Amino acid sequence: MEPVALVRRNRRSAPQTVAExxxxxxxxxxxxxxxxxxxxxxxxxxxxxxxLFIARFLMRAFAKTQLYQQGAELLSEGDAYVDTFRKRIPDLAIFTDEQIREAKFGKRFMPPLAIEILSDSESQNDVLEKVQDYFDAGVQLVWYIAPKQQKIYAYYSPDEIKVFKGRDLCSAAPVVPDFQFVIDDLFKA
Structure with missing residues (x-):
């Protein structure tokens, strides 16, 4: 009996970079x-x-800001590039007018403010990894909104966090100083 030659299929390897x-x-x-x-x-x-009520409330509040008047947008589920090996998609993010214009020509960037809505399937490690990725890429502020607890966890760095709830005034300062609202108003929307 002759030996059977094994044929190895030319399988594509898993992507290792964002480009791949x-x-x-x-x-x-x-x-x-x-x-x-x-x-x-x-x-x-x-x-x-x-x-959706969260997105609507935040988009309407952002539309009252000076940054919005200068052409910036609060958009949902846009690509946010961390580096060659990481790409995230925040639930909502502010993109400046300049970023939106440069995206047309293929420039990749990270928004100054990323907003995530906490899902039941996310672990604490998932949240912390995502927050770290955002700050590694230059984000200045990350909001993690917890609808069930009616709180916003505002990350000013991976290690500096403030929790807003109830009648607290949540502000996106220093990124967008006039983007602010009372937490109860968000969850009553």
Whole structure:
């Protein structure tokens, strides 16, 4: 009996960089959102309908700011590039007019303010890793909104956090000083 030669299939290796990941994603032809973190492809569920009141409230409050008047936008689920090996998709983020204009020409960037809505499936490690990624990329402020607890956890650095609840006035200063509101008003929206 002659030995059987094993044929090895030419399998594509898993993406290792954001560029490789985006090529993989283009071939996948899906509308689903995926984050990419150091070789891990993480499916990101879209914002839930029961969270839309948060997005609407924040977008309307942001529309009253000077930064909005200068062309900035508070957008949902836009790509946020950390580095060559990490890409996140915040639930909401402020993008400046300059960033929006430069994106048209392929420039990649991180927003100055990233907003996440805490989901039941996120662990504390998931939250801390995401916050660290945002600050590694130059974000100046991260809000983690916890709808069930009716709180906002404002991260000014990975190690500096302030919790806003009830009648507290939450402000996006120093990023957007006039983007502020009372926490109770957000959850009554």
């Amino acid at each position: 990941f985006e090529k993989w994603l283009a071939r996948k032809k899906t509308d689903a959102n995926y984050e990419f973190v150091r070789g891990r492809i993480i499916k990101k569920p879209p914002m839930k309908q029961e969270e």
